[in-house]
Amino acid sequence: MPVGPGDDAAVLALTATQAAGVVVSTDTLVEDRDFRRSTSTAADVGVKTAAQNLADVAAMGARPLALLVSLALPGTAKVAWAGELATGLAAECARAGAVMAGGDVSEAAEIVITGTALGTMDGRAPVLRSGARAGDVVALAGTTGRSAAGLALLESRLLESHLLESRLPDPDLPEPDGVTAGLVAAHRRPQPPYPAGPAAAAAGATAMIDTSDGLLRDAARVARASGVVLDLDPGTLPVSDELRAAAVALGRDPASALDWVLSGGEDHALLACFPAGVEPPAPFRVVGRVLPAHGDGAHVLVDGAPWRGGTGWTHFS
Amino acid sequence: MPVGPGDDAAVLALTATQAAGVVVSTDTLVEDRDFRRSTSTAADVGVKTAAQNLADVAAMGARPLALLVSLALPGTAKVAWAGELATGLAAECARAGAVMAGGDVSEAAEIVITGTALGTMDGRAPVLRSGARAGDVVALAGTTGRSAAGLALLESRLLESHLLESRLPDPDLPEPDGVTAGLVAAHRRPQPPYPAGPAAAAAGATAMIDTSDGLLRDAARVARASGVVLDLDPGTLPVSDELRAAAVALGRDPASALDWVLSGGEDHALLACFPAGVEPPAPFRVVGRVLPAHGDGAHVLVDGAPWRGGTGWTHFS
Numbered sequence: 010m011p012v013g014p015g016d017d018a019a020v021l022a023l024t025a026t027q028a029a030g031v032v033v034s035t036d037t038l039v040e041d042r043d044f045r046r047s048t049s050t051a052a053d054v055g056v057k058t059a060a061q062n063l064a065d066v067a068a069m070g071a072r073p074l075a076l077l078v079s080l081a082l083p084g085t086a087k088v089a090w091a092g093e094l095a096t097g098l099a100a101e102c103a104r105a106g107a108v109m110a111g112g113d114v115s116e117a118a119e120i121v122i123t124g125t126a127l128g129t130m131d132g133r134a135p136v137l138r139s140g141a142r143a144g145d146v147v148a149l150a151g152t153t154g155r156s157a158a159g160l161a162l163l164e165s166r167l168l169e170s171h172l173l174e175s176r177l178p179d180p181d182l183p184e185p186d187g188v189t190a191g192l193v194a195a196h197r198r199p200q201p202p203y204p205a206g207p208a209a210a211a212a213g214a215t216a217m218i219d220t221s222d223g224l225l226r227d228a229a230r231v232a233r234a235s236g237v238v239l240d241l242d243p244g245t246l247p248v249s250d251e252l253r254a255a256a257v258a259l260g261r262d263p264a265s266a267l268d269w270v271l272s273g274g275e276d277h278a279l280l281a282c283f284p285a286g287v288e289p290p291a292p293f294r295v296v297g298r299v300l301p302a303h304g305d306g307a308h309v310l311v312d313g314a315p316w317r318g319g320t321g322w323t324h325f326s
Numbered sequence: 327m328p329v330g331p332g333d334d335a336a337v338l339a340l341t342a343t344q345a346a347g348v349v350v351s352t353d354t355l356v357e358d359r360d361f362r363r364s365t366s367t368a369a370d371v372g373v374k375t376a377a378q379n380l381a382d383v384a385a386m387g388a389r390p391l392a393l394l395v396s397l398a399l400p401g402t403a404k405v406a407w408a409g410e411l412a413t414g415l416a417a418e419c420a421r422a423g424a425v426m427a428g429g430d431v432s433e434a435a436e437i438v439i440t441g442t443a444l445g446t447m448d449g450r451a452p453v454l455r456s457g458a459r460a461g462d463v464v465a466l467a468g469t470t471g472r473s474a475a476g477l478a479l480l481e482s483r484l485l486e487s488h489l490l491e492s493r494l495p496d497p498d499l500p501e502p503d504g505v506t507a508g509l510v511a512a513h514r515r516p517q518p519p520y521p522a523g524p525a526a527a528a529a530g531a532t533a534m535i536d537t538s539d540g541l542l543r544d545a546a547r548v549a550r551a552s553g554v555v556l557d558l559d560p561g562t563l564p565v566s567d568e569l570r571a572a573a574v575a576l577g578r579d580p581a582s583a584l585d586w587v588l589s590g591g592e593d594h595a596l597l598a599c600f601p602a603g604v605e606p607p608a609p610f611r612v613v614g615r616v617l618p619a620h621g622d623g624a625h626v627l628v629d630g631a632p633w634r635g636g637t638g639w640t641h642f643s
Contacts, residue, residue, distance in 0.1 A: 020350075020386065023348055028342060033428065036430050077351075125394055130337070
């Protein structure tokens with residue numbers, strides 16, 4: 010990047026191949042809707058902001074290049090909070106291979122953070138939601154349900170400690186422990202599998218989406234855009250011992266872990282469809298198949314039937 | 327744009343020449359800090375959002391290509407408001423030659439709008455704030471002070487009509503009249519001279535800035551970044567009969583119009599420096615000259631002396 014923050018704008022130098030498909034996306038996080046200062050540090054929120062935006066670029070099959078972030082926050086918010094946010098942004102950009110290309114700070118009544126991610130197709134065609142065809146396989150890179158389980162654990166612990174109502178500006182965050190520590194970390198710092206995006210495009214993926222709102226809901230978006238039905242095989246979904254242990258810790262049936270996997274959002278796994286003869290590239294693994302559109306209006310099936318449990322994820326509020 | 331809103335991201339196809347310098351910038355507008363619903367329609371705010379972001383790209387010498395907008399607003403805000411905002415965004419993008427390349431809508435306690443603008447240098451080198459040299463001329467494209475005068479007129483009229491406190495969600499806006507109508511329009515819908523940016527780069531401008539915070543304040547930024555002094559000639563500044571009439575209408579000395587021109591922000595005129603032998607391209611006109619750095623720390627002079635009046639513009643709050 011020849012010019013960075015400090016001038017009116019940043020300048021990115023792209024090659025002709027990179028420029029043939031420049032991918033851009035923007036997304037906003039609002040305090041108490043998309044994150045809470047009682048359960049996430051500013052650095053956590055920085056990681057989440059970067060992950061959420063860069064994953065949208067990867068979901069087109071693009072390689073992330075740059076992130077811009079505009080931060081609005083109350084005058085009462087500590088300067089330190091913005092600094093720690095930047096630390097988290099930088100860390101996740103580095104993990105994705107992207108640069109921070111500028112930003113802006115304003116004053117507002119609550120914290121509102123908008124990221125804009127840029128990426129390149131590196132000469133490949135973008136992978137849309139609308140290209141899935143009957144006969145394709147459905148594959149998943151990354152896992153789902155871990156962020157939702159981590160949030161459920163945090164909320165349970167917060168209720169116990171009455172932290173939920175206290176809204177301390179810089180709380181001692183509850184510490185994760187034992188088998189569930191990884192789930193709490195997954196909620197605070199989602200880790201999208203960025204290289205899987207370009208790998209899917211290179212392998213000939215027919216459709217792809219960032220599962221930011223939950224597997225069922227985002228699979229339905231692909232199905233609707235493509236005019237097909239996605240049939241998921243529950244035996245292949247990432248229902249782990251870790252998730253079952255979390256269910257037990259919360260006094261639930263361990264089998265209910267499947268609800269998190271199907272409906273929990275904000276893990277930013279990538280869901281893609283591939284032609285039947287194509288081996289999905291690692292880390293994708295097959296989790297279902299694409300069927301012709303039915304007459305009954307169902308877009309997603311689980312083991313051949315509509316799912317009767319949760320139907321999606323509308324943030325934690 | 328091969329892919330528009332509806333997928334995870336938009337895709338822009340750039341030529342190799344366009345890609346060699348891709349310019350990106352982001353900027354946020356917050357309700358009651360950067361605009362008021364009592365004095366601006368949603369379409370006005372859309373124009374202002376687009377203008378503010380696209381002007382930052384032009385100030386690097388780039389040609390605007392695309393705009394992304396993320397809107398956070400209360401659930402009580404009318405859907406119609408967002409629709410009218412989009413109308414204003416589209417109108418100003420069209421004026422700048424840019425496309426709307428996507429967006430995002432969230433819920434928040436107050437209206438927060440973040441734009442991200444993309445442009446291209448078309449193969450030229452970006453024009454930074456830091457390149458001004460003693461002996462250069464200082465030139466201005468567009469006018470300054472008109473937005474601030476328009477706001478002063480609106481506030482005066484609002485106070486009269488008690489609208490300022492009523493915060494109606496969809497007020498009957500006060501109608502501008504007579505000689506001041508253009509000033510109120512300039513406040514509601516700033517019109518940056520976008521083509522002047524690339525024209526300045528092509529002509530060999532040594533430094534450039536978007537005068538979003540006022541002529542004196544933004545000239546000082548160029549001076550500091552370049553290690554020089556900018557000396558403005560008040561006789562060449564855009565102090566118009568229109569501004570003098572506004573001062574009189576508000577019961578002020580007509581000579582005070584110069585304060586608006588020097589300190590009023592949000593007109594998004596472009597201030598640039600050119601080597602002495604270069605004729606600044608239209609619509610730039612010479613308004614001063616660049617001097618070597620003094621020992622006294624002054625960065626901007628007016629007619630050879632530090633200005634004793636206003637020193638800048640920190641939004642209307």
